[in-house]
Amino acid sequence: xxxxxxxxxxxxxxxxxxxxxxSGERVQIIRGPGFVLAGGRxxxxxxxxxxxxxxxxxxxxxxxxxxxxxxxxxFGVLVADEAALxxxxxxxxxxxxQGLALVAAREQMTLRLAGLARAPTGRRPRPDARPAGPGTxxxxxxxxxxxxxxxxxVLAALRAEVGPLLRAEIVEVPRDGGVLRASVYxxxxxxxxxxxxxxxxxxxxxxxxxxxxxxxxxxPYAFAATVLP
Amino acid sequence: xxxxxxxxxxxxxxxxxxxxxxxxxxxxxxxxxxxASLLDIVDHLLTKGVVVTGDVVLGLADVDLVYxxxxxxxxxxxxxxxxxxxxxxxxxxAGGDARPRxxxxxxx
Numbered sequence: 663x664x665x666x667x668x669x670x671x672x673x674x675x676x677x678x679x680x681x682x683x684x685s686g687e688r689v690q691i692i693r694g695p696g697f698v699l700a701g702g703r704x705x706x707x708x709x710x711x712x713x714x715x716x717x718x719x720x721x722x723x724x725x726x727x728x729x730x731x732x733x734x735x736x737f738g739v740l741v742a743d744e745a746a747l748x749x750x751x752x753x754x755x756x757x758x759x760q761g762l763a764l765v766a767a768r769e770q771m772t773l774r775l776a777g778l779a780r781a782p783t784g785r786r787p788r789p790d791a792r793p794a795g796p797g798t799x800x801x802x803x804x805x806x807x808x809x810x811x812x813x814x815x816v817l818a819a820l821r822a823e824v825g826p827l828l829r830a831e832i833v834e835v836p837r838d839g840g841v842l843r844a845s846v847y848x849x850x851x852x853x854x855x856x857x858x859x860x861x862x863x864x865x866x867x868x869x870x871x872x873x874x875x876x877x878x879x880x881x882p883y884a885f886a887a888t889v890l891p
Numbered sequence: 892x893x894x895x896x897x898x899x900x901x902x903x904x905x906x907x908x909x910x911x912x913x914x915x916x917x918x919x920x921x922x923x924x925x926x927a928s929l930l931d932i933v934d935h936l937l938t939k940g941v942v943v944t945g946d947v948v949l950g951l952a953d954v955d956l957v958y959x960x961x962x963x964x965x966x967x968x969x970x971x972x973x974x975x976x977x978x979x980x981x982x983x984x985a986g987g988d989a990r991p992r993x994x995x996x997x998x999x
Contacts, residue, residue: 668941670941671941710937712929712932715929715932715933715936715937716929716932718936719932719936733940734939734940735940735941735942736936736937736938736939736940736941736942737936737940738937739940772934772935845934877928880931880935881935883939883940884935884939886939886940886941887938887940887941889941
């Protein structure tokens with residue numbers, strides 16, 4: 663039997679006609695405790711190409727269109743033993759159900775905050791009285807860089823404007839410090855993307871120094887990443 | 892890890908722009924251009940989503956009986972490469988798997 667290529671975890675069985683996967687295979691539904699798993703039988707994961715990525719996004723969107731709660735898998739997740747996968751998911755069933763409840767009837771909008779690198783302020787950080795120990799250094803490295811004060815003001819303005827639609831948020835700041843200052847993922851009620859975009863445009867117009875680019879609606883990819891412990 | 896080429900063509904830049912303006916236009920080209928949705932798809936599908944990687948060993952009385960392997964085969968480079976020191980460019984290198992695999996232990 664071929665391995666199982668995983669597309670998404672769903673709250674319940676999707677409605678409507680059967681869905682085809684990235685390689686044209688039929689997407690199968692496998693029942694778990696409080697969730698179902700959507701996957702296709704493939705001998706190997708698809709090659710990483712723009713076409714394959716777009717196809718997988720289409721498959722996940724179709725699943726999202728036929729089920730209220732969808733937690734997409736990352737591209738390339740192929741399991742040889744679906745019983746082992748179900749056992750793993752069953753151990754984490756509570757977290758999966760919580761994740762499904764979070765994304766039910768919601769969709770993701772993605773914001774990219776971009777702009778030119780800011781010149782350093784010339785202010786030196788205050789030296790600590792004692793050098794940081796290995797634990798502190800580890801935690802600081804793990805936390806990564808934060809947003810500077812200007813970007814935090816922009817983000818606060820965006821939050822204030824989209825607040826009535828906002829259900830959850832994830833903010834990622836790239837480590838490299840290039841033109842991309844932050845990626846912000848917002849979970850909003852389904853069908854509210856146009857209203858969300860209008861609100862983002864209003865807030866962004868007040869902060870021309872930072873380029874705010876909005877895309878979506880997307881299946882809740884960023885929120886699915888946090889589901890399993 | 893395979894390279895994924897996203898840009899189909901070089902974007903033209905007006906010679907009349909000053910340097911900061913040109914850089915700002917470059918930012919717009921990247922984040923608002925035709926490739927932007929593909930960049931989003933790459934970000935969402937390669938670095939986000941449920942991951943179930945791990946090795947599971949079922950054992951009894953300190954004897955491993957069953958070994959199961961779950962495989963998540965891909966992730967984005969910045970998830971496995973160590974952060975570059977300030978002021979340097981990050982360069983991919985062979986065998987750069989800097990993150991430990993998640994292991995789910997099932998008591999026997």
